[in-house]
Amino acid sequence: MAKLRMAMVGGGPGSFIGPVHRLAAELDGEIAMVAGAFSANPARSTEAGLGYGVAPDRAYASFREMIAAEAGRGDGARLVVVATPNHLHLPVAVAALEAGLAVVSDKPATATLNEARELATVVARTGGLYALTYTYTGYPLLREAREIVASGRLGAVRKAVVEYPQGWLSGAVDNKQAAWRLDPSQAGLGGCVADIGVHAFNALEFVSGRRVTALCADLSRVQTGRRLDDDCNVLLRLDNGAPAVLHASQISAGERNGLRLRIYGERGGLDWCHDQPNVLTLNWLDRPSETLHAGAPYLSASARAVTRLPSGHPEGFIEAFANIYRDVAAVMRTGQAQPALQGIDAGVRGMAFIEAAVESSRDRAWRDLTV
Numbered sequence: 001m002a003k004l005r006m007a008m009v010g011g012g013p014g015s016f017i018g019p020v021h022r023l024a025a026e027l028d029g030e031i032a033m034v035a036g037a038f039s040a041n042p043a044r045s046t047e048a049g050l051g052y053g054v055a056p057d058r059a060y061a062s063f064r065e066m067i068a069a070e071a072g073r074g075d076g077a078r079l080v081v082v083a084t085p086n087h088l089h090l091p092v093a094v095a096a097l098e099a100g101l102a103v104v105s106d107k108p109a110t111a112t113l114n115e116a117r118e119l120a121t122v123v124a125r126t127g128g129l130y131a132l133t134y135t136y137t138g139y140p141l142l143r144e145a146r147e148i149v150a151s152g153r154l155g156a157v158r159k160a161v162v163e164y165p166q167g168w169l170s171g172a173v174d175n176k177q178a179a180w181r182l183d184p185s186q187a188g189l190g191g192c193v194a195d196i197g198v199h200a201f202n203a204l205e206f207v208s209g210r211r212v213t214a215l216c217a218d219l220s221r222v223q224t225g226r227r228l229d230d231d232c233n234v235l236l237r238l239d240n241g242a243p244a245v246l247h248a249s250q251i252s253a254g255e256r257n258g259l260r261l262r263i264y265g266e267r268g269g270l271d272w273c274h275d276q277p278n279v280l281t282l283n284w285l286d287r288p289s290e291t292l293h294a295g296a297p298y299l300s301a302s303a304r305a306v307t308r309l310p311s312g313h314p315e316g317f318i319e320a321f322a323n324i325y326r327d328v329a330a331v332m333r334t335g336q337a338q339p340a341l342q343g344i345d346a347g348v349r350g351m352a353f354i355e356a357a358v359e360s361s362r363d364r365a366w367r368d369l370t371v
């Protein structure tokens, strides 16, 4: 079976998520990275291409040059990965879709809600594949959690709590990841709320099967001199009337990446935390708790389908990312929709969440979340 050919925008020397995309995309042997515009600096793009083993003439000086050249080649890339700072997500995705190429974009979908709406019209008009790497949706036990809620075992959802504490921006941080995330011209509307709050929001909607209809947010710039929020606390209302709480922070000193989701139904609740992603706890009102393990035969088919190793052999971040690429490859090969894959609708909803949270925080008043 011929490999699906992929090109990346971003992922230059010293970057974080580009190399993760490359490893994840290639993990199952279905996709090969053949080209890239890895940096806005042409020499750095060439340097990165050498490191990735991409042919020198396919490490391009700009994403527009790359898309034109690859779309015109018989052996050109058919999938473009967007791994740049947020302000470039829209122009890169639009250029790729207009050239007839599929897009895998990192989150948030765009820099503003209006941009996400614009992108949605392009996705609809071109009919191209557009997928977002909301990483946590790739974890087997988050998919199991979603199955459990949908099955009704917990009863109707009555409350949800999602938290995403990090501490890496607790002080003055001088690196390239911090630089663009704290700059509104590159990060967009939100700081922490757009960077990780949107992951928490997506995980909540993904697992609960409910949509957030309104919110009241209190965003803070705790570290002096910041132009964007570095801590956010949000009350939410779900579409069945249930209350929910979302907290995300990048100044919670000592915290690393502990996204945690708790969903409470009428009969019990579930609890998943990224610190132990291969464990899912079910707590019952009337009987002892259960601990579910990734890779176990008692899990649902959708969770079992995204583990590669026997239970007890830890899979993690790269594999969760790779599971999203598996879904992308399945859509590209078969044309069949994959139920866990997050597309433009989730992208627009994420941007609506960010915008509503930023607006609500101005006067700490409730805002409807409308898309």
Ligand SMILES: NC(=O)c1ccc[n+]([C@@H]2O[C@H](COP(=O)([O-])OP(=O)(O)OC[C@H]3O[C@@H](n4cnc5c(N)ncnc54)[C@H](O)[C@@H]3O)[C@@H](O)[C@H]2O)c1
Pocket (backbone or CB within 6 Å): 009, 010, 011, 012, 013, 014, 015, 016, 017, 018, 037, 038, 039, 040, 062, 063, 083, 084, 085, 086, 088, 106, 107, 108, 133, 134, 135, 176, 177, 180, 195
């Ligand atoms: N899904 C996740 O779990 C996850 C995790 C981290 C980051 N992200 C997202 O991934 C994106 C990148 O984040 P990061 O932490 O890797 O940033 P980074 O600063 O480490 O890397 C960004 C890369 O984009 C390149 N770049 C900038 N302008 C470019 C241009 N015009 N053309 C080509 N390349 C260009 C930079 O040179 C750099 O190599 C962001 O949107 C972020 O929100 C997602």
